[in-house]
Amino acid sequence: MVYDWIVVGGGIQGTTIAAFLVKNNKVSPGKLRIIDPHKMPLFQWTKNTEKIGMKFLRSPFVHHLDVDPFSLRSFAVNHQWKKSEFYGMYKRPSLEIFNEHSQSLFQDLGLGESWHQGYVNGIDRANDEWNISLDEGDRLKSKKVVLALSINDQLYVPEWAHSIMHENNQLFHIFDEAADFSALQPPISVVGGGITAAHTAIKLSALYPGQVTLIKRHPFRVCDFDSDPGWLGPKYQKNYQ
């Protein structure tokens, strides 16, 4: 069988493009495959955000996996979620409602049928088709392919930390699976000056009161967003295009 579309990576980006393609009748779930090593969509996202105890998203309520920008707001109204699920001026959604909305979108569109658990290790092109090979030995063919792999599987550990990491099992990258918060030996230092470091310090401080230090090389840089949200919609994009 030759699929119409294959999306490699079933995270935030891969699921968003899959939902977009199905909703816009570009493909049916039966002719689409989303290949990801996990059993469920959004595995990395769910794991990483839960780990640091992030309660609200960093982005506003119009940014989610669905096509209609107001989809998350309608979902909240239709399912009688409280207004307190949206925080501040930009109505940043709670992680809980964002995740519920994402999973419900995935199910409503029948994307379970498109899910293919596996890890892609090669791709080549022959006879106007893409041939995708997987670690598990499977080979899938498709007319079009989207790579939505992210770099979340490739943790960045600075050189100075390498040697200490091998000597000592008390140094972790925050998104390392082995970083078990309940098994740390205090005192604890969190190295980093971004929002993930701040979240981590807050979460660890509740577990180990008075024994957590946040180490950063500059004063806190407080901004509403990573970049001006105008770039995510027509406000700036229209002129740019």
Ligand SMILES: Cc1cc2nc3c(=O)[nH]c(=O)nc-3n(C[C@H](O)[C@H](O)[C@H](O)COP(=O)(O)OP(=O)(O)OC[C@H]3O[C@@H](n4cnc5c(N)ncnc54)[C@H](O)[C@@H]3O)c2cc1C
């Ligand atoms: C703690 C935290 C909070 C964040 N909060 C926000 C926020 O509030 N708002 C916002 O807009 N962004 C936020 N981000 C950023 C956002 O998570 C990323 O931009 C987004 O997850 C990227 O999605 P992705 O699909 O590219 O990656 P992922 O969600 O990591 O998905 C990639 C998937 O591809 C799979 N994969 C990789 N290689 C292969 C392969 N060879 N074969 C098959 N599958 C493969 C991976 O296993 C994974 O499941 C946050 C990030 C973090 C870490």
